[in-house]
Amino acid sequence: MYALLIALLTLFIQPETADSIKVETEIGKVTVFRNQAQIHREEKITLKKGKQTVVFTGLSEFLIPESIQIKANGSFTLLSLNSQTHYSEETIWREDVQELREQRKVVQKQHQKKQTELEVLKKEETMLHSTTNIINNNKLSSVELEQLLELYREKLSEVLNRQNEVRDEIDELQRKLTHLDRQIAESGVVKSDRSMEVVAEVMSDDDQELTFYLSYLVTNAGWNATYDLRSQDIDSPLSITYKANIWQQTGIDWKDITFTINSGDPASNSTKPELSTNYVGYYNRYRNSGRRNNSTTGKVSMYQTNNRGLVEGIVIDSRGETLPAVNVLIEELGRGTTTDIDGKFRLEYIPNGTFTLKSTFIGFQPHRSKITIYNNGLFITTTMEEDIMGLEEVVVNAAPVRVAGVNAFSDSYNEPPKPKVQTPDIIYNEEISNQTSFSYEIGIPYSVPSNGKEHTVEIKREEVETKYEFASAPKLSKFAYLIGTLPDWSSLNLIEGEANIYFDNSFVGSTWLNPTSIDDSLTVSLGKDERIVVEREQLKEFSSKNFFRNKTRETFSYEIRVRNTKSEPIKITVEDQLPVSTNEEIKVTAKDLGDGYMREETGIVYWEIELQPGETKKLPLVYELEYPKGKRVAF
Numbered sequence: 001m002y003a004l005l006i007a008l009l010t011l012f013i014q015p016e017t018a019d020s021i022k023v024e025t026e027i028g029k030v031t032v033f034r035n036q037a038q039i040h041r042e043e044k045i046t047l048k049k050g051k052q053t054v055v056f057t058g059l060s061e062f063l064i065p066e067s068i069q070i071k072a073n074g075s076f077t078l079l080s081l082n083s084q085t086h087y088s089e090e091t092i093w094r095e096d097v098q099e100l101r102e103q104r105k106v107v108q109k110q111h112q113k114k115q116t117e118l119e120v121l122k123k124e125e126t127m128l129h130s131t132t133n134i135i136n137n138n139k140l141s142s143v144e145l146e147q148l149l150e151l152y153r154e155k156l157s158e159v160l161n162r163q164n165e166v167r168d169e170i171d172e173l174q175r176k177l178t179h180l181d182r183q184i185a186e187s188g189v190v191k192s193d194r195s196m197e198v199v200a201e202v203m204s205d206d207d208q209e210l211t212f213y214l215s216y217l218v219t220n221a222g223w224n225a226t227y228d229l230r231s232q233d234i235d236s237p238l239s240i241t242y243k244a245n246i247w248q249q250t251g252i253d254w255k256d257i258t259f260t261i262n263s264g265d266p267a268s269n270s271t272k273p274e275l276s277t278n279y280v281g282y283y284n285r286y287r288n289s290g291r292r293n294n295s296t297t298g299k300v301s302m303y304q305t306n307n308r309g310l311v312e313g314i315v316i317d318s319r320g321e322t323l324p325a326v327n328v329l330i331e332e333l334g335r336g337t338t339t340d341i342d343g344k345f346r347l348e349y350i351p352n353g354t355f356t357l358k359s360t361f362i363g364f365q366p367h368r369s370k371i372t373i374y375n376n377g378l379f380i381t382t383t384m385e386e387d388i389m390g391l392e393e394v395v396v397n398a399a400p401v402r403v404a405g406v407n408a409f410s411d412s413y414n415e416p417p418k419p420k421v422q423t424p425d426i427i428y429n430e431e432i433s434n435q436t437s438f439s440y441e442i443g444i445p446y447s448v449p450s451n452g453k454e455h456t457v458e459i460k461r462e463e464v465e466t467k468y469e470f471a472s473a474p475k476l477s478k479f480a481y482l483i484g485t486l487p488d489w490s491s492l493n494l495i496e497g498e499a500n501i502y503f504d505n506s507f508v509g510s511t512w513l514n515p516t517s518i519d520d521s522l523t524v525s526l527g528k529d530e531r532i533v534v535e536r537e538q539l540k541e542f543s544s545k546n547f548f549r550n551k552t553r554e555t556f557s558y559e560i561r562v563r564n565t566k567s568e569p570i571k572i573t574v575e576d577q578l579p580v581s582t583n584e585e586i587k588v589t590a591k592d593l594g595d596g597y598m599r600e601e602t603g604i605v606y607w608e609i610e611l612q613p614g615e616t617k618k619l620p621l622v623y624e625l626e627y628p629k630g631k632r633v634a635f
Helices: 002-013 097-129 131-137 142-187
Strands: 019-024 026-032 037-047 050-059 069-072 077-093 188-204 208-218 221-231 238-248 254-262 299-305 311-317 327-330 335-338 344-347 353-360 367-373 377-384 430-433 438-441 446-448 455-464 467-472 479-487 497-503 506-513 521-538 544-548 551-564 570-577 587-592 604-611 616-628
Touching (some): 019 037, 026 221, 037 050, 050 208, 188 208, 221 521, 299 367, 327 344, 353 377, 446 455, 497 521, 521 570, 551 604, 604 616
Parallel strands (some): 019 050, 221 497, 467 570
Antiparallel strands (some): 026 037, 037 208, 069 208, 238 455, 299 377, 353 367, 430 438, 467 479, 479 521, 497 506, 521 551
């Protein structure tokens, strides 16, 4: 009775063991977000009645455990769902290792043969030394003795010399063996493989075969948007080809995968930020321990971050005070922005490569530094040094900053190499929209290896009715540019990205689409037209500097000339500017703007003119600057 009770207690206390099923799955489809990807796998699994543990093996080590989801096409109970790391090692041999082993066999035989020859020579040496017994045991004449000694010396010298030669040959063969052994050892690489496994404990009421669907998010993957903008002429609509540059380094190649491109970013914070009390006060100095960069003026310090493609930082002066409104530009990409009131800047989706980061600000010396992006981000602290200027006119050379989809080229802008103009095939993809993002289901399977390189997938093509006009800012560039204005652009589902521009079947340059605007229309620069000649000249004879009581008055006079050398009439908007005063002691007064109109808040002057073929028009720009005597102004 006592033994039966013990047996029953043991039965109830012992944990129930579940059968373990290891499952290898293939990737069925991938949804790629801006900075992550969702992997979808499926596999048929035969379940027995009762409890079992299903282990999904061979998954990416960059799997996010919190994102794991599992379901099936039938009824089962999910008891638990976990993930675990799996480690394995194997030796991988290079293809030429067998040839190296055959070479070693040949050298080893030669080595053994030389060792044998050396042993024979040593015995010959011993035999020659035994001739002393002949001399001691026999009475030899002087002639016989001389002959014997001569033979002894000759043979012993020959044997010893040969021994030295064989030893050298043995040493050389030993070096070859050592070298071959090293090559063979280096040909075998021990590969340590780390992967993730998903462990699902399930309960089935019956024996059944179910198709299980496993999905999870991974890091080290994402996509960037690029576009091709094509127009035949100013009477044709603008054709926009959407493209996604997919990249991934998840450790697992994506082969012949059905992709869905999604504009969302699961990694971003989805919670609305809350405002806190904003106190006003004086600037605090920003302490900087940056190192001196000998290639430029100023100081720079930087460190890497895990935010792929994000370049951000802060700009300060030599006293440690932050500098707002500094122009920050990546010269090779033409990507730029300005620092905010706290001196901070942010540039997203920067591709891999080495670039020049340039910071410019009136009254400070330009600053350049080299940055390298390789699947990482950067935080940069730049210290700019002041540039003391006299009372002469300040000439501002604009960098090619691309803002709000408009590409403002400077004369020094280097256009990228012209890609081949191709007529794209029809794209059969499905667009899906929801309240927070939109996605495209790609109809053709693609392969994306796990090497971090971008692979381009064409998404769709749109034709948009476009209003074309010419515009010029002669203070910044002597060229006129064709501008396309897209009304109701919000329905196009554009994402910030680089766009290649083709006009009249020719590549004319690149621009940056920045659709994060609240304007009703989006403007895109379609390149410069050299048949429209624009010149800006300061008229020294009409410019002056006078002193009146305790005031200094300076008059600045410019003339802008626009000539149409095209064979058809054109409409063009010309832009220039007056400085805007932020100090009540400094007054700016427009004296002559011709037919131009000025926006008071920005100081920008606009002339909208029509030019017939061969016609030239002159536009005046005259303004007066008044400020306290003895003060210096910069603008």
